[in-house]
Amino acid sequence: MVRGYDKYLKKHNIEIGTSIPAAEIFAFDMQGEIRDKFEQEKIKSDDFLSPYYPAPIKSGAYKEKIQRKLEVIFAFLEEKFTLELLEAQLGRFKILDEDIEQAESITFVGSVSKDNQRVEGYNNISADLDNVVEEIETIMVSTWIEQDDRKQLEYIIEQLDSMSMHYEKKKKRAERENTKIALFQNAVGKFKQKYQSSVSDTQKKLSTYNENIDNAAEAIVAIIRRRENLTVPDFSIKKESIQIQTERVHDYEFNSRLGITEIDEEYVKGLFASEMKKGTKKSVLEMSQEELSERLSYFTGAPSEALNELKSKIQEKLDADLSNKFTITQAGKDRTQELSSGLDAQIYFDILSYETSHDGMYIIDQPEDNISQKAVRDYLLDRFKIMGEHRQVLMVTHRPQFIVNLDVDNVIFIGKDDDKIYIQSGALEYRDADYNILDIISDHIEGGLDTLKRRWKRYEKNASV
Numbered sequence: 016m017v018r019g020y021d022k023y024l025k026k027h028n029i030e031i032g033t034s035i036p037a038a039e040i041f042a043f044d045m046q047g048e049i050r051d052k053f054e055q056e057k058i059k060s061d062d063f064l065s066p067y068y069p070a071p072i073k074s075g076a077y078k079e080k081i082q083r084k085l086e087v088i089f090a091f092l093e094e095k096f097t098l099e100l101l102e103a104q105l106g107r108f109k110i111l112d113e114d115i116e117q118a119e120s121i122t123f124v125g126s127v128s129k130d131n132q133r134v135e136g137y138n139n140i141s142a143d144l145d146n147v148v149e150e151i152e153t154i155m156v157s158t159w160i161e162q163d164d165r166k167q168l169e170y171i172i173e174q175l176d177s178m179s180m181h182y183e184k185k186k187k188r189a190e191r192e193n194t195k196i197a198l199f200q201n202a203v204g205k206f207k208q209k210y211q212s213s214v215s216d217t218q219k220k221l222s223t224y225n226e227n228i229d230n231a232a233e234a235i236v237a238i239i240r241r242r243e244n245l246t247v248p249d250f251s252i253k254k255e256s257i258q259i260q261t262e263r264v265h266d267y268e269f270n271s272r273l274g275i276t277e278i279d280e281e282y283v284k285g286l287f288a289s290e291m292k293k294g295t296k297k298s299v300l301e302m303s304q305e306e307l308s309e310r311l312s313y314f315t316g317a318p319s320e321a322l323n324e325l326k327s328k329i330q331e332k333l334d335a336d337l338s339n340k341f342t343i344t345q346a347g348k349d350r351t352q353e354l355s356s357g358l359d360a361q362i363y364f365d366i367l368s369y370e371t372s373h374d375g376m377y378i379i380d381q382p383e384d385n386i387s388q389k390a391v392r393d394y395l396l397d398r399f400k401i402m403g404e405h406r407q408v409l410m411v412t413h414r415p416q417f418i419v420n421l422d423v424d425n426v427i428f429i430g431k432d433d434d435k436i437y438i439q440s441g442a443l444e445y446r447d448a449d450y451n452i453l454d455i456i457s458d459h460i461e462g463g464l465d466t467l468k469r470r471w472k473r474y475e476k477n478a479s480v
Contacts, residue, residue: 035376038375039374039375039376040375040376040377040378041370041373041374041375041376041377041406042367042375042377042378042379043377043378043379044378044379044380044382045380046380046381046384046411047381047384048380049360049363049384064269064362064363064366067262067264067269067366068262068269068270068271068341069260069261069262069269069270069271070260070271071271071339072257072258072260072271072272072273072339074257074273074337074338074339075150077255077257077273077278077337078333078337080252080253080255080278081252081278081282081283081286081333082333084248084250084252084283085283085286085329085333087248088248088250088299088300089322089326091245091246091247091248091300092299092300092307092322093322094241094245095245096303096304096322098238098241098242098245099303099304100304101234101237101238102238105231105234105235130189130192130193131193133189134186134189134190134193137182137183137185137186137189138182138186140179140182141179141182141183141186144175144176144178144179144182145179147175148172148175148176148179151168151171151172151175152172154168155168155169247300248300249280250280250283250284250287251280252278252279252280252282252283253279254277254278254279254280255277255278255279256276256277257272257273257275257276257277257278259271259272259276260272264366264369265365265366265369266345266346266365267343267344267345267362267365267366268343268344268345269341269343270341270342270343270344271339271340271341272339272340272341272342273336273337273338273339273340274335274336274337274338274340275336275337286329286332286333287299287325287329289332290311290312290325290328290329290332291310291311291312292310292311292312295310297310299325304318304319304321304322305318307321307322307325308321311324311325343362360382360384360386360395361386361390361394361395364382364395364398364399364402365398367398367402368398368399368401368402369401370405371405374406375406376406376407376408376409377402377406377407377408377409378408378409378410379408379409379410379411380410380411381410381411381412381413382395382399382410382412382417383395383412383413383414383417391414391416392416396416396417396420396421399417399421400421403421415456418443418456419443419456422443423442423443424442425440425441425442426440426441426442426443426452426455426456427439427440428440428452428455428459430459439452439455440452443456
């Protein structure tokens with residue numbers, strides 16, 4: 016019989032392939048693979064589902080606005096805490112007797128100090144301008160930008176580069192001034208050492224006393240001036256809504272969204288409130304460094320480290336809130352929040368059955384995995400019926416519902432007898448002297464006979480089962 020078939024095929028120039036080219040396979044899911052696709056990184060990681068999601072939302076502009084406000088608040092707190100420390104370090108000293116005050120002495124006042132804030136400020140401006148240039152150059156790479164706009168952006172880059180160089184020069188001048196101040200302080204210090212080694216104890220006391228008086232006076236004046244320039248910020252920020260991007264795929268909505276849907280004053284306040292212990296009512300702007308240390312949640316470090324800890328925690332929350340999240344909703348309900356292996360498969364097979372734009376065979380091993388009997392009956396069979404209208408489906412299964420209810424064209428049974436593998440195949444009604452497909456199903460498939468009888472009665476078939 017086999018030789019007769021081979022002869023027939025050769026005579027009619029018919030060739031039957033024994034393998035399927037990869038290009039003709041639409042998808043292939045091994046046993047348990049669908050569940051793994053969802054569990055690895057939830058649904059967004061699956062190569063099949065990812066094309067259905069909208070592009071990620073660019074959160075850079077929202078983050079920049081919030082961070083600018085945070086920088087103002089943190090700069091205020093840093094200056095406030097610095098002034099608290101300077102006030103605490105003013106110290107005390109004893110008023111000298113009148114006789115000692117008449118002694119001759121030289122007073123050394125090393126109050127000229129380096130201005131590191133100015134250096135840092137100029138450096139930050141220059142670095143921020145360079146970052147803006149980088150962002151603009153990224154925009155210019157786009158093939159969609161128009162030529163006139165490209166020229167305008169090139170001009171803006173030239174202006175920003177010029178400004179950046181200007182502040183870089185100011186930073187270097189400030190650094191040179193700091194170097195000169197450091198050299199001056201070093202020289203004064205060395206001279207003071209030589210002077211004090213050659214004068215009397217009375218003159219030393221008077222010199223030290225006068226230095227303390229002058230240094231205290233200058234320190235108090237500096238603190239007062241800095242306090243006058245210290246402006247208490249607020250949390251206000253322009254309210255902006257963040258739209259959720261949605262692509263509708265039949266009954267589902269594939270969403271790209273951020274962790275928040277708007278930025279405003281309440282959100283900025285909430286960033287700080289979320290890091291404080293329960294019951295904290297005092298605004299962080301009114302707290303001392305010690306109070307911040309006591310009210311900061313889960314903080315056990317030194318008070319001087321409390322502000323850095325607050326910055327770190329708020330940055331983490333901000334990054335999380337403005338990171339992209341991918342969700343699937345159906346009839347207004349977020350299906351991502353209730354993912355289970357059965358629901359994963361339902362979403363997957365729904366999308367798969369709707370796909371008609373790509374040809375090819377779908378191969379799947381045991382589609383019933385992790386799906387209840389009821390779900391197979393009420394939902395899954397219908398999905399495969401729709402799938403079968405658009406493409407060839409090859410499945411491996413132990414459930415008779417797939418074989419009978421889907422009216423499959425060909426049943427292939429692989430059995431084993433005396434350590435030998437044998438194959439029997441044919442349509443549902445096929446029978447010959449060696450085997451009957453219906454008998455094979457009833458003998459070897461889970462619940463086969465009962466399922467076959469019910470289905471056969473519905474079809475009003477005359478064949479005996």
